[in-house]
Amino acid sequence: MQTQVTMGPLLFHWPAEDKRDFYFRIADEAPVGTVYLGEVICSKREPFFSKYHDQVAERLQKAGKTVVFASFAEVMTPRERKLTQALCEDQAYPVEANDASALYFLRGKQHRVGQYFNVYNEETLSRLAGNGAVHFSLSAELPKDVLSVLSDAAREQDVSLEVQVFGRMGLALSARCYHARACDRVKDNCRYACEADPDGMELKTLDGMPFLSINGIQTLSHTGVNLVQEIPEMMDMGISHFRLSPHTCDMVEVAKIFDDVIHGRKSPQDAVETFSEKDYGFPFSNGFYHKDRGYEWKQVA
Amino acid sequence: MERDDTAVVGELVCPAGTPASLRTAVDAGADAVYCGFQNATNARNFPGLNFTPEEMKEAVAYAHARGAKVLLAANTFPPAGQTDLWKRAVDEATAFGIDAIIVADIGVAQYIHSQHPQQRIHLSVQAGAPSIEAIKYYCEEFGVKRVVLPRILTIPEISDLKRQIPCEIECFVFGNHGLMAEGRCSLTNYATGLSTNMDGVCSPAQDVHYEEDQDKNLTTKLGIYTIDCFSCTQSPGYPTICKGRYLTPRKEEGYYAFEEPISLNLARLLPELIKAGVNAFKIEGRQRSKSYVRDVVSSWRHAIDSVMAGDEVDLENLLALTEGGKQTQGAYATKRWR
Numbered sequence: 001m002q003t004q005v006t007m008g009p010l011l012f013h014w015p016a017e018d019k020r021d022f023y024f025r026i027a028d029e030a031p032v033g034t035v036y037l038g039e040v041i042c043s044k045r046e047p048f049f050s051k052y053h054d055q056v057a058e059r060l061q062k063a064g065k066t067v068v069f070a071s072f073a074e075v076m077t078p079r080e081r082k083l084t085q086a087l088c089e090d091q092a093y094p095v096e097a098n099d100a101s102a103l104y105f106l107r108g109k110q111h112r113v114g115q116y117f118n119v120y121n122e123e124t125l126s127r128l129a130g131n132g133a134v135h136f137s138l139s140a141e142l143p144k145d146v147l148s149v150l151s152d153a154a155r156e157q158d159v160s161l162e163v164q165v166f167g168r169m170g171l172a173l174s175a176r177c178y179h180a181r182a183c184d185r186v187k188d189n190c191r192y193a194c195e196a197d198p199d200g201m202e203l204k205t206l207d208g209m210p211f212l213s214i215n216g217i218q219t220l221s222h223t224g225v226n227l228v229q230e231i232p233e234m235m236d237m238g239i240s241h242f243r244l245s246p247h248t249c250d251m252v253e254v255a256k257i258f259d260d261v262i263h264g265r266k267s268p269q270d271a272v273e274t275f276s277e278k279d280y281g282f283p284f285s286n287g288f289y290h291k292d293r294g295y296e297w298k299q300v301a
Numbered sequence: 302m303e304r305d306d307t308a309v310v311g312e313l314v315c316p317a318g319t320p321a322s323l324r325t326a327v328d329a330g331a332d333a334v335y336c337g338f339q340n341a342t343n344a345r346n347f348p349g350l351n352f353t354p355e356e357m358k359e360a361v362a363y364a365h366a367r368g369a370k371v372l373l374a375a376n377t378f379p380p381a382g383q384t385d386l387w388k389r390a391v392d393e394a395t396a397f398g399i400d401a402i403i404v405a406d407i408g409v410a411q412y413i414h415s416q417h418p419q420q421r422i423h424l425s426v427q428a429g430a431p432s433i434e435a436i437k438y439y440c441e442e443f444g445v446k447r448v449v450l451p452r453i454l455t456i457p458e459i460s461d462l463k464r465q466i467p468c469e470i471e472c473f474v475f476g477n478h479g480l481m482a483e484g485r486c487s488l489t490n491y492a493t494g495l496s497t498n499m500d501g502v503c504s505p506a507q508d509v510h511y512e513e514d515q516d517k518n519l520t521t522k523l524g525i526y527t528i529d530c531f532s533c534t535q536s537p538g539y540p541t542i543c544k545g546r547y548l549t550p551r552k553e554e555g556y557y558a559f560e561e562p563i564s565l566n567l568a569r570l571l572p573e574l575i576k577a578g579v580n581a582f583k584i585e586g587r588q589r590s591k592s593y594v595r596d597v598v599s600s601w602r603h604a605i606d607s608v609m610a611g612d613e614v615d616l617e618n619l620l621a622l623t624e625g626g627k628q629t630q631g632a633y634a635t636k637r638w639r
Contacts, residue, residue: 074482075432076453084434101434107442118484120378120499123408131442141487141496142380149381171488172481172543175431175453175632176639178558182551187639203547205527206555207520211547212488214558219481221491287494293524294491 003235004033005258006162007251008115008137008243009040009070011170012215013194016048022246023056027063029252031259034241035060038069038087040098040116042177042216043080044190057093069093071102073116074173074217096137107131115139115164116173120146122153129157137162137243140169140225143291144233151237160240165227166254167245168200168213168220168282169294178214187217198248199281213282221294223285226275229268229300230289231261249280272299309469311605312581314372315598316476318350322587322594323360323371329595330602333370335403336360336587337501342390343374344427345587346501358397370400374587376425378406378484378498388412395420403449404428405484410443423447423471427484427498436466447471449583451483452565453632453639456573463578472574475597475619476585478565478631480543488542492524504541511537530555538562566628568619571608574633597622
C-alpha cells in the first residue's frame with residue numbers, strides 16, 4: 001500500500017461547524033491519503049456532528065481521500081451498543097474497530113483495528129487478520145523493537161500498519177468523565193464541559209509542572225508525540241501509514257511537513273528545524289518509541 | 302476434575318502475592334486464589350512478589366487438597382517478539398493442573414484455546430470488556446468461561462448483562478479502586494518508562510520518591526511528577542497517578558482530578574450482587590500482607606455464607622478493614638459516580 005500521512009479521528013469536542021470546516025480544509029489542502037471520521041471518545045457528543053457526516057465524507061472522497069469511520073473506544077450503554085452495531089453493519093464506509101464489541105460485529109468482514117484495541121504482538125495481529133482485519137493502528141506506547149517485529153508479521157499477513165506520529169497521546173480511558181468532575185458535575189448532566197477545551201484541559205502537578213490533558217473520559221499526555229525523525233526508520237520496517245491526531249494548530253501545514261519527509265523532499269533534520277520555529281500548543285516527545293519515559297524528547301541526529 | 306460450571310454461586314476469589322498468602326487465604330476460607338509468576342506475565346509484577354514454577358505447583362497441590370481452586374493471572378499484553386514467556390507460563394500452569402488462566406491478550410487467549418483446549422479461560426478485567434457483545438466476542442472466539450467485569454457498571458446493568466451473556470461473572474468487591482479502564486492505561490509508562498500493559502507494573506517503587514520539607518510536609522512523586530502533598534498531620538498515600546492531586550484552570554486549588562484515595566467496599570451490596578447473578582466475588586490486593594489477607598478473606602467468607610443462608614450480614618468487620626476508613630461503592634451503586 002502506498003506510504004501516506006493520515007488524519008486520525010478528531011478526539012476533542014469541537015463545535016460541529018468548526019469540525020466541518022476543518023475537514024473541508026483537509027479535503028482541499030492537506031496531503032493526507034486517509035481521513036478517519038467518527039466520534040471515538042464520548043457517545044454524548046455523537047449527535048452534533050453526524051448531520052455533517054455525508055457532506056464531509058463526500059468532499060473528502062472527491063478530493064481522493066479514503067474515508068474510514070472509527071468506532072467508540074468504550075462501549076457500555078444500550079445506545080453505544082446500538083450505534084456501534086449500526087456503524088459496523090451498515091458498511092457504508094470502512095470501519096476502524098476500537099473495542100471488542102465492534103470486532104464482534106466485524107468478524108468475517110474486511111475491517112481495520114484502531115489504537116484503542118490492544119494489538120501488542122504478532123499473534124494477536126495474525127488472529128485478528130484471520131477474522132478480516134486488514135489494517136492496524138497501533139498503540140502509542142509501543143517501542144521500536146516491538147514495531148519492527150509487528151511489521152514483519154504484518155508483511156506475512158499482507159496487512160498494513162499505522163503509527164501515530166503527531167499529537168497528544170491517549171494514555172488512559174475511564175467510565176468517569178473528568179471534564180464533568182472538574183466542573184463538579186457528573187457524566188449524565190455534563191453540559192458538555194469539554195467543549196471549552198479544543199486541545200484538552202490542562203492538568204498541572206501541585207508544583208506547577210504541566211503533566212496531562214483531560215478530554216472527557218480520556219486522559220492524554222501534555223506533550224504531543226512527534227516522530228518526524230523516526231519516519232525513515234519506520235518506513236524501512238515497512239510501516240506505511242503515519243497518523244496525525246488533529247489539534248487546533250495548523251494541521252495542513254503539519255501534514256505537508258510529514259508528507260515532504262515521507263517523499264524525500266525534506267530531511268527529518270530540516271523538519272525538526274521547521275517544527276521548532278513555531279508553537280504547536282504542546283512540547284514534543286518521542287520517548288515511547290525509544291523505550292524511554294513517554295514525555296522525553298530525543299534529538300535523533 | 303469435573304465441575305458443574307453453571308452452578309457456581311458466591312465463589313470467593315482471593316489474592317495471593319506469595320505462597321504463604323495463598324495458604325493463608327485457603328485456610329481462611331477462599332474458594333479460589335489467584336496468583337502469578339515472578340515476571341511480566343502478570344499485572345502485579347513487583348519485586349518480592351509472586352511464585353516460582355515450583356511454588357506454583359505446590360500451591361495448586363495445597364489448594365486442591367483443601368477443595369480450593371488456583372487461578373493463574375497471565376493478564377498482561379506480551380510485546381511482539383517476547384510471547385514465549387507467556388506461553389511458558391501457560392504451559393507450566395496447565396501442567397500443574399491450574400483451574401483457570403486469567404487472560405487479557407488475544408494472542409495469549411488464542412494460544413490457550415488452540416494448544417490447551419481443555420484449559421478453562423477467564424477474561425481478565427485488563428481486557429476491558431463491559432458490554433454484551435464484547436464479552437460474547439471473547440466467549441465465542443476463545444471459549445471464555447468467566448468474565449471479570451471492569452468496576453464501571455451499576456448493579457442493574459450487571460443484572461441485565463448477566464441474562465445476555467453465555468458465561469459467569471466475577472466482580473471486584475473489595476480493595477483498591479482503580480479508576481482507569483484496565484488494560485488501556487499507559488500513565489505509568491508515560492511517567493516512568495515502564496508499561497503497565499507490557500511490564501505488569503503500576504507506579505513502580507523504584508520511581509517513587511518522598512520529599513520532606515522543614516515543616517515535615519511530605520511530597521510524593523512518581524519520576525519527575527509530583528502526585529500529592531501532605532501536611533505533617535496527614536498520612537501520605539502511595540503515589541499512583543490516578544489518585545493524585547492536580548491543578549487545572551477550572552479550580553482554584555489542587556483537587557483529585559480522577560478520584561480521591563479511597564477503597565472499594567461492596568459489603569453492603571452483597572445481597573444485591575448475588576441477586577444480579579454475580580457468580581464470583583473478587584478481592585483485590587496481591588501486594589498485601591498475609592495478615593491483611595487473613596482478615597479480609599475470613600470476614601468476606603463469613604459475609605457470603607451469611608447472605609447465602611439468608612441471614613443478616615455483620616458488616617462491622619468488613620467496614621473496619623478499609624485503610625483510613627475512606628471507602629466507596631464506586632460505580633456499582635449509582636450512575637452518578639461517572
